[in-house]
Amino acid sequence: MNDPITIRRLYGRRQGHKLRQGQSALVEELLPRISVPDTGPLDSRILFGDDRPLELEIGFGAGEHLAGQAAARPDHGFIGCEPFLNGVVGALNHVRDEGLGNVRLHMGDALDVVERLPDASLDRVYLLHPDPWRKARHAKRRMVNDGPLDLIAAKLKPGGEFRLGTDDPTYCRWSMMVMNRRRDFAWLARDANDFLTRPADWPETRYERKARRQGHEVWYFRYRRV
16 A cells, blocks of 8 residues: 555645744744755764754644753754645744744755664654544554654664654554554553553643543554564
8 A cells, every 4th residue: 555655745734824934933043954854864863062962853843842852852853744834933933032043944844854764773762642643544544554654663772762643533543453453563552541641741722722622532552663
């Protein structure tokens, strides 16, 4: 089945509301300074100038989680990938306001970045509230498919962690089905509380708060790279 590895197409608008002057200035001035290079191999030295643990978030929304993780571990390097301009502006605001020098951003397809990293180079990969593509015919667009997961598994260090969050029941069931048949990831949940309760080191996002206000359950999955 085709999946995001072979489709390589980003769906939806790349920009929402018009940017204000200050936001435009961030995109023009700060983003070029912290952007992931467009081409060539990537590693911690290329991105941050030294050897440090690397973590990557696929689709960071407005950047709250990315910024929270980066602030908690300033000795780690964080790579955030988001195709939508307004989300990137949100992350840029966090980087500026919180003085986060350990964040690099890519406005585009996360797979373009992941593919260029060395194997076994990532400590963590985050995929939080991805588009669920609820219709069966759109299942091939879901990031939780074997093609992207094969790539994520290759780039994670042994013992590294893949974190997945969703408030969509269809995506929850699909993800459990796909992940449970794999042998390169071990689910870290021991009981229901482990995936029904947000871990202490998992910063809450505005999307998650909105989901809970709407009465949605939220599921938190943690997998260790075997």
